[in-house]
Amino acid sequence: MNSVDLAFLPALEQARLIRAKEISPLELTEGYLSRIERLNSALGAYVTVMAEQALADAKAKTEHLASNPDDLPPLFGVTVSVKDLNPVEGVACAYGIKAACDRIASHDDYIVGKLRQAGMVILGKTATSQLGSLPYTEPPGFPPARNPWNLDYTPGGSSGGGAAALAAGLCAISQGSDGGGSLRGPAFCCGLVGMKAARGRVSFAPVGERLNGLAVNGPLGRTVADTAALLDVLSGYELGDPYWLPNPNPSFLTGLKTPPRPLRIGYATRLDPIGEVDPVCRQAIYETVQQVEDLGHTAEQVTFPNLEDLIEPFVVVWECVLAEVGVPWIVMEKMNRWLYWRAWRINSGAYLRAVAKLQQVARQVVRFCQPYDVLILPVYMHPAIRVGEWKNLRSPQILKNVINWVAPCPPFNASGQPALAIPQGFDANGVPVGVQLVGRPADEATLLALAAQLEQANPWSHQRPAFADQRDS
Template sequence: MDSIDLAFTPALEQARLIRDKVISPLELTQLYLDRIQQLDSSLNSFFTVMAEQAIAEAKAKTEQLAAPSTEPSSLPAFFGVPVAIKDLSPVAGVPCTYGIHLLKKRIATEDAGVVTKIRQAGFTILGKTSTSEIGTSPYPESRGFAPTRNPWNLTYSSGGSSGGSAAAVAAGLCPIAHGGDAGGSVRIPSACCGLVGIKPSRGRISSAPLGEKVGGLGVEGVIARTVADAAALLDVMSGYVSGDPYWLPTPPISFLEATQQPPQRLRIGFATTLKPMGEADPVCTQAVMEIVQLLEILGHSIESIDLDFSEIIDPLKIVWQATVDVGVPRIFLGKLNRYLLSRSRSRPSGAYPQAMMKLHEIARKLIADLNPIDVLVLPVLMHPTIRVGEWAKKRAAKELDHIIKWIAPCPPFNVTGQPVIAVPAGFTPDGLPLGVQLVGRPGDETTIISLAAQIEAAKPWSQHRPTFALY
């Protein structure tokens, strides 16, 4: 296996190669650090590369593996496999910027709860990946940082806010990555970069020790090239920690096992028109229809449904605006966040709780309306990814309008807390990836993961690699 093939090898397979002593943790870590050094100056997927720490950790793991007393089968599932962490979650000893240039030198003093679990699974952390400022924008173009570019075409955005994680995985700079999703921030970059992204149910992954995000709308998530890798990392990250405001029971089988069990015949709804936005771009509509046709061939029951998200927009704007008030002086924020902050501070103090109550009311109704179906298929985005800087010169209010229309299929399921998996669904005529999302019942990641694996088996995608990354 040459170095490029190894870089694009699924994380689960890399873990097996390490346990079988075909490769060492040090060799694999060095491979990715070399690729980061050669490629990331064009891509800008990492804010911080933890080269020294990663090498030291990989050396120690390589020595541990070589010790006569080590039984490979007893090692953690992802022993020695590299991973990247989105820079909205702290990793002890390295900067955590939240995409704010003022915080470039602020060093985190502890790991986020999910980072602890990722370490316990044996992963070696390569670094912190880029995000939009405070994660509020669906493209990583934070002031004071170079914009993150799409490996499939460097003039286009990787999507966001977990854009660095997606760009890094798509370019073979790491095999798998952590992300976060408060309004599509895992699903959007996964779709833009041709990857699998899981936004789990609210309560599936602990938010310890920092607490809930965006009134429960934000959750930690996973970005990978295969459904099995994504499911396995979700297994690693899942679980209740004492004091969590939300929690779910452990499913009867692991999410990785779910990828190996084809789903029963499902009742599947789909939509490509969302009120009040209208019809998705023809290429996004076509991507949904091709997946729907495949699902019908696979034996599932298919029906078109009507969706109206009109009531969500205003209360969601209020919640969105409130998330910007994080104690950073307004002058240090970018244009969009300055606008959001000013809008938030101009509202009466009761606006935020009233908006959250309205969203809870909407969530109950939407879940009830979707109850007759097992899975909902939607485009991830209303049109393909935008060029880097395409909306940068627009007035903030106009930019916000463009964002809301573009990402419209995503935030409603942060409101409901339902699990969603984004899967690749082909390419535009210009060669940019497209994605569709599979929305499951509350707490039921198992069904959508099983269905995604069935789609992947029928229509594989992991063999596709961006030319930029084939150095």
């Protein structure tokens, strides 16, 4: 197997080869670091490469494997990237702020500890939009993250660096987070599987969670099984969490072995007040509907609730979070600075009313979804934009464009329902598009099982961008 084929091998298959001693963690890590060295300068996926730490960890794991081949953690020796919103002890955590590049984390985030417990090798920190606030990854002072399928286009955001790294074969699997589509959007843009887990599935320990349950950490994978396996790793209650769910039984990965019963599925191609989805994204929905019907499920077109009442309170909460994070406005990019100053005009009563309104809208969304096992919706309203396409627009216009692009994602951050983005073809520019599967509260298992059926019927993980299909010289 050549180095490129190995880099694109699913994470679970790499773990199997490690257990069989057909390849070592050190060999895998060295291969990925070599690819990062060659490709990352054009891609902007990693902001910090942890080469020294990763090699030391991989070497220790290789030695451990030689003497203790049994009872290994599930993803032992597999490489992973961590989003630069999540601290890794001893490594810079800049949150997409150039002035914070020398800010060294004093502790591991809880989920980073979970990655270590699973035996994974952390390759580095991946690029995020500044403070994770935007659906493209172009923070000032850093190279923009680019889409490996077409470098002129964005990989999405705010987990854009992780998606670009994974799609380009610069890690085996990626961690990200989603507060309004920040996992699902990059998965959509880069031809990956991205899971926004149910509220309470993944702990935000040891810090507080500022977004009233809107955000969740989660996995990006090339396959459904890889995504399920990483969700199993990340899941779990930590003492004192404000909300939590029981661990799945069986595990998400094990659950994939059982096909879902015939499902009742709703689908929509229009979200008011935004309107009808772009034709290429609409076609992706129609193709997915045809596939689920071929698999024996029933599908019916539905009219999704109008999102008018969601937009303003959602923006208010995001603005207030930006004003509260403790970052001086002077180091913020143009858009975040504008949102920051808008937030200063919002009093505590207005903020609490916005939170209450989101909860009311969330109840309406969950009530609407209840008759259906799964909804099939757009991920974003149109395919990926070009890098820098909105850079010179005025901030109010950028906000309008963002709302009109990402509209299908925030309803399920508000409701706390699980939502999964899966690939479904390409646009005319060679950039991936996909669809969003939305489940009932706490029911990631059904989404993953349906996605696994769709993947088996229409495999996607064998596809890889020409940019990344470069062997060592």
